[in-house]
Amino acid sequence: MNDYEPEGWPGVLLREGKTLLRVPNTVNQENLGPHSKKRSSVFYNPAMSGSRTRSVILLNYAINSGFFGEGVVYALDGLAATGLRARRWMNELPSSSARRLQIEIVDSNPESLLWAKKINEEIPPKNGIDNLTYTVGDLRKVVLNSGRHWIDIDPFGSPVSFIDSAIQSMARTGVLEISATDSAALTGSSKSPLMRRYGAKVKTDGLAQDSGLRVLLANVARIAAKYDRKIEPLMSIWDSHHLRISIKVIKSIEAANKVEDNLGWRVFCPDNVEIGSSKSQELNLPKNGILPMNCFLPLDFPVNSNDKRISGPLWTGPIGNREVMSYFSPEEALSLCGPEFDENDPMNRNQKDIQHERNIIEKSIKNIMNESRAIDCNHHIIVDDLASWLKIGSPPSPKKMVEMLENLGYRAAVTHYGRPSFRTNATWELIVECAMHFQPPI
Numbered sequence: 001m002n003d004y005e006p007e008g009w010p011g012v013l014l015r016e017g018k019t020l021l022r023v024p025n026t027v028n029q030e031n032l033g034p035h036s037k038k039r040s041s042v043f044y045n046p047a048m049s050g051s052r053t054r055s056v057i058l059l060n061y062a063i064n065s066g067f068f069g070e071g072v073v074y075a076l077d078g079l080a081a082t083g084l085r086a087r088r089w090m091n092e093l094p095s096s097s098a099r100r101l102q103i104e105i106v107d108s109n110p111e112s113l114l115w116a117k118k119i120n121e122e123i124p125p126k127n128g129i130d131n132l133t134y135t136v137g138d139l140r141k142v143v144l145n146s147g148r149h150w151i152d153i154d155p156f157g158s159p160v161s162f163i164d165s166a167i168q169s170m171a172r173t174g175v176l177e178i179s180a181t182d183s184a185a186l187t188g189s190s191k192s193p194l195m196r197r198y199g200a201k202v203k204t205d206g207l208a209q210d211s212g213l214r215v216l217l218a219n220v221a222r223i224a225a226k227y228d229r230k231i232e233p234l235m236s237i238w239d240s241h242h243l244r245i246s247i248k249v250i251k252s253i254e255a256a257n258k259v260e261d262n263l264g265w266r267v268f269c270p271d272n273v274e275i276g277s278s279k280s281q282e283l284n285l286p287k288n289g290i291l292p293m294n295c296f297l298p299l300d301f302p303v304n305s306n307d308k309r310i311s312g313p314l315w316t317g318p319i320g321n322r323e324v325m326s327y328f329s330p331e332e333a334l335s336l337c338g339p340e341f342d343e344n345d346p347m348n349r350n351q352k353d354i355q356h357e358r359n360i361i362e363k364s365i366k367n368i369m370n371e372s373r374a375i376d377c378n379h380h381i382i383v384d385d386l387a388s389w390l391k392i393g394s395p396p397s398p399k400k401m402v403e404m405l406e407n408l409g410y411r412a413a414v415t416h417y418g419r420p421s422f423r424t425n426a427t428w429e430l431i432v433e434c435a436m437h438f439q440p441p442i
């Protein structure tokens, strides 16, 4: 790359987390300043700031908990646009973690990388560590140039075309973070692309986003198995317009052979035979005979492909890791990523503005730490659906349900999810009893 000044420089100065960035003022976003008719080809989406914040926290956890041993951590910000994600890793991680990183920023748009490089020259990481390199090219080729511990895939639309080569290039233990904005496909609204890209079906009910995350996980697990690797989900998030999975990828032929143990189907309104075949230990039926709303079936269960109740094939194992998610506390998030008030703030923000920025950081991790307590539990209950299913008036509060189930000795937690819901390992019988308990007498 040469030292050419990108078109539109210096553009608009912004801050995300603790990191300052510049984007062209013609970038396709609102509230970024005066727009000309010509839209910039450089991409920046503030709505994805939560995903970048979680990425900083997860990377810090992975480095500190020894995922990658003691040496250099080779990271790739694969579809980097302005390189903001990589710049946030470098700038917001404590020096002890940042020092171990060697980050390659890749984008096929040379103009994007000019912006990435120029802003990093103007405002380098505060810790003085700047191990960033810039590569213009197609990620599907560039990724194969060397082994990586950490790969971020954040495409426009579907990630499917990037996953295969990314998995091939991973070190023996690595972390892969994948965004998917083809949410209409993954959540079952656009059936043809869902079948074409992911070979799956998803019922468009309250659990559609959860099923979409699981379809993506199943897809990646299958690809990983082809290359003698297993996956362990660390965190799976539905965030308004996109889905994001973070997984550990580990070389192990033995585990890859067992990939189908974690794959299967989700069936809505299961019958007694299906309930009997479910892997779940938590489906004891209440005496009044009310069957559960849904359950998982193993992959070898003979499902009818025209059955509208079925979603899958999808990942039926846990979609997150208890220890990893418990690290996402507000204190940790704010300490790593929360800006502090400074009288010489280059953005001229007052105390109230800074508090607003800190609130955004806290919001991006809301409930993740709490949900860690029950992330491996089979029941994910959307309370609106529960109320309709049981034909009771108003939906019970997820918080109250969780309190009651925990008091009864079960694990339960409110979710980080688009609809009010909770996860629990309580029996279905008990869930029904608790929900009935909260109904006012008629």
Ligand SMILES: C[S@@+](CC[C@H](N)C(=O)[O-])C[C@H]1O[C@@H](n2cnc3c(N)ncnc32)[C@H](O)[C@@H]1O
Pocket (backbone or CB within 6 Å): 043, 044, 045, 048, 052, 078, 079, 080, 081, 082, 083, 084, 085, 106, 107, 108, 109, 112, 137, 138, 139, 140, 154, 155, 156
């Ligand atoms: C959604 S944006 C990435 C946003 C960025 N990760 C962030 O956090 O701001 C997708 C980027 O991928 C780039 N891109 C698209 N196809 C590519 C390919 N095959 N190889 C490398 N970059 C590609 C685009 O130029 C665009 O900048």
